Amino acid sequence: MKLSRRGLLKDAGVFLLGTTLGGLSSPLSKNLATASTGKPEGIELPWPYKKLNPEVVAENAYVGYYKGACCYGAFEGIIGELRKEIGSPYIMIPTSMMIFGEGGIAGIASICGALNGASAAIFLITGGMEKEKREVAFALTKELFNWYEQEALPNYKPQKPKFEIVKSVSRSPLCHASVSNWCKTAKFKAFSKERSERCGWLTASVAKYTVEILNKHAEASFKPAHKLSPAVQSCRSCHDKGSALEDTRGLMDCGGCHFTPRTKHPKA
Amino acid sequence: MKLSRRGLLKDAGVFLLGTTLGGLSSPLSKNLATASTGKPEGIELPWPYKKLNPEVVAENAYVGYYKGACCYGAFEGIIGELRKEIGSPYIMIPTSMMIFGEGGIAGIASICGALNGASAAIFLITGGMEKEKREVAFALTKELFNWYEQEALPNYKPQKPKFEIVKSVSRSPLCHASVSNWCKTAKFKAFSKERSERCGWLTASVAKYTVEILNKHAEASFKPAHKLSPAVQSCRSCHDKGSALEDTRGLMDCGGCHFTPRTKHPKA
Numbered sequence: 001m002k003l004s005r006r007g008l009l010k011d012a013g014v015f016l017l018g019t020t021l022g023g024l025s026s027p028l029s030k031n032l033a034t035a036s037t038g039k040p041e042g043i044e045l046p047w048p049y050k051k052l053n054p055e056v057v058a059e060n061a062y063v064g065y066y067k068g069a070c071c072y073g074a075f076e077g078i079i080g081e082l083r084k085e086i087g088s089p090y091i092m093i094p095t096s097m098m099i100f101g102e103g104g105i106a107g108i109a110s111i112c113g114a115l116n117g118a119s120a121a122i123f124l125i126t127g128g129m130e131k132e133k134r135e136v137a138f139a140l141t142k143e144l145f146n147w148y149e150q151e152a153l154p155n156y157k158p159q160k161p162k163f164e165i166v167k168s169v170s171r172s173p174l175c176h177a178s179v180s181n182w183c184k185t186a187k188f189k190a191f192s193k194e195r196s197e198r199c200g201w202l203t204a205s206v207a208k209y210t211v212e213i214l215n216k217h218a219e220a221s222f223k224p225a226h227k228l229s230p231a232v233q234s235c236r237s238c239h240d241k242g243s244a245l246e247d248t249r250g251l252m253d254c255g256g257c258h259f260t261p262r263t264k265h266p267k268a
Numbered sequence: 269m270k271l272s273r274r275g276l277l278k279d280a281g282v283f284l285l286g287t288t289l290g291g292l293s294s295p296l297s298k299n300l301a302t303a304s305t306g307k308p309e310g311i312e313l314p315w316p317y318k319k320l321n322p323e324v325v326a327e328n329a330y331v332g333y334y335k336g337a338c339c340y341g342a343f344e345g346i347i348g349e350l351r352k353e354i355g356s357p358y359i360m361i362p363t364s365m366m367i368f369g370e371g372g373i374a375g376i377a378s379i380c381g382a383l384n385g386a387s388a389a390i391f392l393i394t395g396g397m398e399k400e401k402r403e404v405a406f407a408l409t410k411e412l413f414n415w416y417e418q419e420a421l422p423n424y425k426p427q428k429p430k431f432e433i434v435k436s437v438s439r440s441p442l443c444h445a446s447v448s449n450w451c452k453t454a455k456f457k458a459f460s461k462e463r464s465e466r467c468g469w470l471t472a473s474v475a476k477y478t479v480e481i482l483n484k485h486a487e488a489s490f491k492p493a494h495k496l497s498p499a500v501q502s503c504r505s506c507h508d509k510g511s512a513l514e515d516t517r518g519l520m521d522c523g524g525c526h527f528t529p530r531t532k533h534p535k536a
Contacts, residue, residue, distance in 0.1 A: 043362045068397060092360050094311045099402060100391030106409035109518020110441045111379035123368030129336060134367060141374035173378045174442075176518040189514040246457040250377020250444040257525045 061207035070113030071101025104175025114206035146226035154201035172256030329475035338381030339369025372443030382474035414494035422469035440524030
């Protein structure tokens with residue numbers, strides 16, 4: 001069997017072997033067809049999922065945070081557990097690529113790395129190129145973002161914490177706003193060890209909630225639990241798709257950044 | 269040789285993937301050691317690089333944008349070309365995972381997807397778990413972000429454009445701000461076909477500049493060409509690491525969002 005598959009792939013300059021346990025699983029088999037056409041584009045999505053223990057993943061993510069920062073911690077916390085539970089194809093992905101999201105990507109403090117890594121994991125597990133698959137993954141991702149903006153976080157305490165950490169509400173998916181809001185509440189500096197520990201707890205919290213969402217999706221019981229606020233809906237009525245202005249797109253909490261509206265803004 | 273390698277891996281329940289052309293390349297060989305310890309974490313970074321033609325990658329990215337949106341377009345534009353030029357290990361990564369970054373992640377309009385995808389590619393090609401490797405990748409990524417905030421973009425016109433597109437300066441790495449600033453300049457709506465085309469050009473522009481950076485890095489001639497503005501430096505003197513307040517972190521252009529400072533802000 002392996003020999004015939006190898007023959008099939010020779011034209012594409014590749015040979016491929018699966019796991020000893022599962023043999024060539026479905027996504028890998030699909031990939032063979034792609035590879036044999038000479039247009040390999042990696043393994044097709046979504047990858048297989050098995051319900052995970054959110055607490056175990058949270059602990060993995062916390063450990064991962066201190067190894068490769070927030071984005072890697074969240075991604076490896078989930079994907080590493082699936083690699084352990086399922087094996088192939090999870091054994092093939094270079095999870096350390098996700099270190100790129102550290103501190104809002106390379107320390108730039110744009111998107112929260114834990115959200116970035118968790119969103120990639122959600123897409124790998126539930127998404128795909130087709131519109132219907134994207135919509136499934138994006139619905140889960142939107143719930144994760146709304147939860148992150150609205151809840152007092154971090155809400156997971158690791159088993160062996162370095163410090164006690166207070167919660168704050170970010171009102172933004174951005175590293176910069178999330179960190180600065182926490183600094184104001186906790187009265188610690190942005191480069192303190194306590195702030196770093198807070199981001200470790202937050203990485204664990206994000207990975208945990210992501211797995212809770214994925215588990216619900218796996219048992220076909222997922223429903224969004226967090227909605228955009230009435231204030232955001234009000235902004236969107238003039239600025240979003242199909243509105244008079246339609247000069248913006250997106251689903252972030254407007255007030256997270258626009259805390260001092262332009263003085264010329266008409267009364268909403 | 270293959271049989272002995274396979275025997276080595278049997279304990280970890282894994283076979284391996286290689287190319288018929290290159291045999292087992294260095295990153296794959298390194299991975300064997302990891303896999304044989306029972307702690308596989310994907311292939312080690314950085315992955316091999318070969319200087320690419322920026323124009324070719326830009327065209328790939330533009331095509332990729334209309335297939336899988338901005339984040340996928342930038343990532344696949346670069347990685348797909350390396351898959352063609354180098355083969356393994358690039359044949360193994362599921363690039364469609366990067367669709368997750370569409371429209372600032374799932375359409376939320378947080379981080380620009382082209383930046384997100386390009387940053388992941390930079391890390392895969394130049395980064396690694398070790399601090400020194402991260403710093404190499406992060407220096408390239410910071411240059412990409414500063415360029416994106418400061419230049420009039422898009423600055424790459426595809427060979428077969430759908431519309432003519434005017435340029436704008438984003439002053440932000442965020443999808444929302446980047447799109448809204450362009451809408452204001454171009455006088456098109458946020459969900460118009462013209463805005464979508466603009467993001468296609470932008471994806472191509474980001475992929476092109478990323479490859480220019482990577483090529484310079486490959487020939488050891490990379491130097492950052494874009495710096496934080498004096499205005500941002502002024503903000504950082506009170507808010508960044510080691511300052512009196514130290515209540516923020518990050519390297520984004522402050523004025524991109526804080527265009528109406530709090531009225532109580534002291535005169536800087």
